[in-house]
Amino acid sequence: MAESAALKKSSSPQAAQSTEVAVQMSGVNKWYGQFHVLRDINLSVARGERIVICGPSGSGKSTMIRCINALEEHQQGKIVVDGTELSSDLKNIDKIRSEVGMVFQHFNLFPHKTILENCTLAPIWVRKIPKKEAEATAMHFLEKVKIPEQANKYPGQLSGGQQQRVAIARSLCMKPRIMLFDEPTSALDPEMIKEVLDTMVELAKEGMTMLCVTHEMGFAQAVADRVIFMDQGQIIEQNTPKEFFNNPRNDRTKLFLSQILGH
């Protein structure tokens, strides 16, 4: 934790102004029809904190982070993002979404737009930034994810790993204060996972607040401040990565870890 505090100081000036709590979920419940997907979720994420969320499929981990930018609606409880409480008001939702970047498992780039356009659309139309400035920002972030030379190609011409790095750059162009990653490497070939993880590690080093749903345990050990284990819509266990991997307390966690680390 001491390390993360040090990183926080070196991060962008924006991060310092606002509250220390980036995301606060209290007593969040969600149902799909009769099915209780999220059960009494209480989670507080500090600014600059990096959290890795893991768990078996269907455990509600994606649903949980998708509640943070209201891609999923929660039916009970309170979610405060960056000092603003999520309500059903559309303006409020759009405002929160523009502050929260999201990277998806299947990249979800816009196939009819070039890489550069993918990165500039939202800044131009949501943030109302002049086109020239948006393009300069986009090129800056494309350089950061190491694919500026692809700027004028279409997503369909890029490899999976490249597409996912564009997706990260696209989110960063909105200058988000929180980044959500929903299994960003699960759809990638083994050879491409590393390039995406490297980009994420880079981002973590700069002090971005990150919530990552991932099964990349190497990544969790390297950058996470906290690892959260979910099952059946509940948070079962959370701890520092060191404690989490070396000394899991819940039986379900032990079983899960033995399954994924077993071979």
Next chain:
Amino acid sequence: MTDASFFRKEIIPPSAPPPGLTGPWNWARTNLFPGPISSIQTVVFGALAIWLVVWAFPWFWYSNWTAPNLRTCRELIGDTGGGCFAFFTERWHQFLFGSTFPATERWRMVLSFVLMLVALAPLLYPMLPRRMTYFSIAFPFLVIWLIWGGTLWLPIMIALGFGLGWLAYRLARPLGNLGASIIAVVVPILWWYFLASEVADQLSQFIGLKLPVIQSRNLGGLAIAVIIGLSGILLSLPLGILLALGRQSNLFILHAVSVGFIEFIRGVPLITILIAAQSVLGYFLPPGTNFDIVLRVIILVTLFSAAYNAETIRGALAALPRGQYEAANSMGMDYWTSQRLIILPQAMKISIPGIVGNFIGLFKDTTLVSIIGIYDLVGLFGPLDASTDWKGIYWEFYFIIAVIFFIICFSMSRYSIWLERRLRTDIR
């Protein structure tokens, strides 16, 4: 390879395919004569095609284009088997403008047609300068004046109504979105209803800008097909998009109205609606209102085609991955921004073949207006058959109609293929 262990020392470089795998001879061998049965089929159908050409050849080669009437025409042709197309030489203007269109005003139709091509070009070909679209916007108002005549001030005043609506919206913006939208609709309607024609009258006293009036019943031929077809196409596309979005909407009323409208239109034949437009509608409109028959037909054809477009577009919307909606939403785009920038461009691309199919159908359906007394291309058969000179012509007349429609519809089809190819972005 029997050895379980193997490792490559050098990579094999790529080489050209062996001869005989490419080229025209190879194409013929694989496509026309791959085996005995296929070869027989190729020969039989090839012979059939040649026979068909030989059979139809005299009809064109010995055809007559100059005789003054059918009897002379038949005599001149004799028993060569030629067709008699002379009626077309005599009446080509009827095919273009209709049988009762005043000869002195034909230039207006020709000019309208040329201007139409100029106005359509920037809409069809994205590589043309965007400034050309200003003319495309002005074109409908200009062409209404050119075709129907009267004073140019009236279309200008109608156009001004749209401008007033926009202005009202800007000024009423502080009242909130809904209030401003209502005002933006009400202001132009009041303007059109109470003031527009009055002001146009007054202005035309000073500077006339007048053309002789042409009644809708005097329009016909290809012109009426293009007027109805093009208006229907241009109006039904946006309406179809709105209906498709309405049908996808979570708002119950909007959803129900869209579904009800679409299913009603799809369940009723166009011809019944057209006949209703001609007769039944007259009973419901206030007495004395003169609701132009061509305008009625345009409205009905538009509604009809919009319902079909809506279903085509709805299919495309459903085919888009959910991730596209989520990605747009997750960056804070509101509904209309994400529809305009992300969803609709992709959905429209997917629905190009279906929509162009609908448009081709719409254009061919314009021939149905011949039943309600508009002399479109097919309707021209009436006056032709009623004339003493040309009574008895069937094949040649319908052949010419078919050729005209084929040229236009085939062009639309080719355009759609070109557009699809142009919009492809997934080529590696």
